[in-house]
Amino acid sequence: MSVLVVILAVSAACCLGFGFVLQQNAAQRAPLRDFLSPRLLLDLMRVPRWLGGLGLMIGGMVLGALALGRGEISLVEPLLATNLLFALALSRRQTRQPLGGQGWAGLALLAGGVTAFIVAGRPHAGSAVTDPLRHWLIIGVMVGLALLLTAYAKRSRLSWGPVLLAVAAGLLYGVQDALTRVSGQRFSAGGWTELFSGWQPYGLLVIGVAGLILVQSAFETAPLRMSLPALTAAEPLAGIACGVGFLGDRLRTDTGALAWEASGLAAIVTGIVLLGMHPAMPCGAVPEQKRDLQPR
Numbered sequence: 001m002s003v004l005v006v007i008l009a010v011s012a013a014c015c016l017g018f019g020f021v022l023q024q025n026a027a028q029r030a031p032l033r034d035f036l037s038p039r040l041l042l043d044l045m046r047v048p049r050w051l052g053g054l055g056l057m058i059g060g061m062v063l064g065a066l067a068l069g070r071g072e073i074s075l076v077e078p079l080l081a082t083n084l085l086f087a088l089a090l091s092r093r094q095t096r097q098p099l100g101g102q103g104w105a106g107l108a109l110l111a112g113g114v115t116a117f118i119v120a121g122r123p124h125a126g127s128a129v130t131d132p133l134r135h136w137l138i139i140g141v142m143v144g145l146a147l148l149l150t151a152y153a154k155r156s157r158l159s160w161g162p163v164l165l166a167v168a169a170g171l172l173y174g175v176q177d178a179l180t181r182v183s184g185q186r187f188s189a190g191g192w193t194e195l196f197s198g199w200q201p202y203g204l205l206v207i208g209v210a211g212l213i214l215v216q217s218a219f220e221t222a223p224l225r226m227s228l229p230a231l232t233a234a235e236p237l238a239g240i241a242c243g244v245g246f247l248g249d250r251l252r253t254d255t256g257a258l259a260w261e262a263s264g265l266a267a268i269v270t271g272i273v274l275l276g277m278h279p280a281m282p283c284g285a286v287p288e289q290k291r292d293l294q295p296r
Helices: 003-027 039-044 048-070 073-080 083-095 100-121 132-155 161-196 200-221 224-246 255-276
Strands: none
Touching: 003 039, 003 048, 003 073, 003 083, 003 200, 003 224, 039 200, 048 073, 048 161, 073 100, 073 161, 073 224, 083 100, 083 224, 083 255, 100 255, 132 161, 132 200, 132 224, 161 200, 161 224, 200 224, 224 255
């Protein structure tokens, strides 16, 4: 396991966590008529705080791409899930809420789950699957689930909608991470010509924009504690599925290792949920009649 990969992935998680908090602070003031519309992004672009959060998010994605170019996605994804720790740290500074037992338990489960999964699984590179059917099947399942969740979210946008949207965005971001790694490999093999001769960079752009609209719509309609945990839990699961499914990542598969890997993933998800429910996470929403997008 490369120390550089760990540093890059944790740095990416830091940027992502801070960026998500700033984006949600701005998006919660957006008009609800912009829900699931590209117009939401156009309106948010007038808000300096949101642009700052977007800049941090892009920086996190670049660092994540560098980590994915040097390490297996099954190693990088659990580390990226620690973005919730950094989001909690910034939110705690804003709300001045102590961690308490729930916060410390969530931290221990998330950190312990990441450690257990990586130590037990020992992610390492293998031979990537060349059969395009496998690629399209796994990506199609992830995108199809995201579309289905989005359709349900549109019908219940003020109840379970934000959670469903966040899960959908997490699935898309997991696929995006996989395509980022493939694009990096193509670029390393043949430069810009090889990169843009494939469909992956264009798929990255479409999925990135779609995921951003889903995330901002979730941030717009509910507190961060409802959306960010679901997003943070879904992305690594989708990324690991892509990594093992067609990118050639290998994990230990003996009985003991599988048990620890499953326990690690369960601990990660549980820790994420506990941290997302912590009082330090922003929980207020701005009523529709008081919403505006004046620069601030």
